[in-house]
Amino acid sequence: MTAYSLDATDWRLLEALQRDGRATFAELARTVAMSPSAVTERVRRLEEAGVITGYSAVIDHERIGLPILAMVRLRYPTGNYKPFHDLLASTPEVLEAHHVTGDDCFVMKVAARSMRHLEETTGRISGLGAVTTSIVYSSPLERRPLVL
Known part of the structure; x- marks a missing residue:
């Protein structure tokens, strides 16, 4: 490209x-x-040209009842990504998913209503491989515009 x-x-x-x-x-x-x-x-x-790919609203997750934000890392033991993509399609709690280098294969941003809800969500994800979850305490920089 x-x-x-x-x-x-x-x-x-x-x-x-x-x-x-x-x-x-x-x-x-x-x-x-x-x-x-x-x-x-x-x-x-x-x-x-595909430089601007869309426009969207930025939502405060706490204000809509999803106060818990976590980064979930997944070690995925196989090259067959269809089960992972199927899980993403059926798990709206996963807000972002990134295929990464290193020990983990995927890093996901997950929003949840409660710790129990987060546990249920990570439990579904762990059906695909080893999971490590990090709870977000705060976000000093949530998003930054790309500038020259």
């Missing part, structure tokens, strides 16, 4: 959209000192 070449204006637009995905084209135009139509075209090009 070839990297898309971004200029300084593209980076400023991307930074603004990462901070506020609901910004209007007029607001973005003011940010980068361009016309709204030029900004609309640039954003469209970034979307078509």
Whole structure:
């Protein structure tokens, strides 16, 4: 895959959209000192190039009853990933899953209602291999926009 070449204006637009995905084209135009139509075209090009892959809401998990956040590492003993992908499809508590190097094969971010709920979820995951769970105390940096 070839990297898309971004200029300084593209980076400023991307930074603004990462901070506020609901910004209007007029607001973005003011940010980068361009016309709204030029900004609309640039954003469209970034979307078509796959640089911008979507827009979403950031949800506070505690406010919706999922106060426990954990990082779950899985040592997966086989190269057949279908059972793992099936588990991901049927386990909405898993918010992210990353195939990684090292002793563990996968690292997952899991949200749960309670310790019992987390135990049930990690129990299902452990059916595929050895699991190590780390409870998140706090997140001094939850997400950071990519900037130039």
